Amino acid sequence: MSSTAPSLRSISISSEEGLDGVDGSARFSFHPSCSALASVSGPITARLAAEHPARATVEVHVRPLSSVPGTAEKSRGMAIREIVERSCLLAQHPRTLIQVVVQALTNPTPGYALLAAEINACTLALINAGSIAMRGVVCAVPVGRVKKGSVISVEVDVADDVVLEGGGCFAFLFGFAADVWSTYSARPGSSFDQAELVRAREVAREAAAEVWQCVKNSIRHQKTIGETQSPHEVVVKMEI
Secondary structure (H helix, E strand, C coil): CEECCCCCCEEEEEECCCCCCCCEEEEEEEECCEEEEEEEEEEEECCHHHCCCCCCEEEEEEECCCCCCCHHHHHHHHHHHHHHHHHECHHHCCCEEEEEEEEECCCCCCCCHHHHHHHHHHHHHHHHHCCCCECCEEEEEEEEEECCCCEEEECCCHHHHHHEEEEEEEEEEECCCEEEEEEEEECCCCCCCHHHHHHHHHHHHHHHHHHHHHHHHHHHHHHHHCCCCCCCCEEEEEEC
């Protein structure tokens, strides 16, 4: 089992300043095929039925590019909620609600690139909001196993999916450098072993560190231009 160096190509991070009624929002893209927008509101007053006496309740809504949310969006929403619950200090805000809305800006791909983009957009929106303490910054990447060679690589383009026979998404919490969430599976007719999963995690960790570097550069850039730029969209692009 071998692996290739991370190849994320182009990452785009945008701070969305014009969205009304939210505390923070951001856009994240793996160019050219996957892009997502996320917004965060909270802590806000929770409905009585949703209140938790010891911590904030997290509510996540994932919306597709078109039509109404289906099973795939609900599944991704559950994953994102689990990540937010693990990465935020919810005990600081008991009996409140943290509401996250994630909007896909591209059509879903057969792999996991869109899920990774949505997770990263959610992380950036939480940072932008600044109202919820976090244990660290979560960065996610999609990985896949290439057919005929069992090579593990980063998967971000629709074209990549044609040559993959398995893959998944790994999310890492930078601060403690912990793998806070992951999913990995083989395509029908294929299988994988523990060694492959370990290699996939290693490739994902290296690539997630590149995403984390992009996030840090985006934050520095926003601080630098905050005094001189009008409150419109701030875009940071990095070629990997």
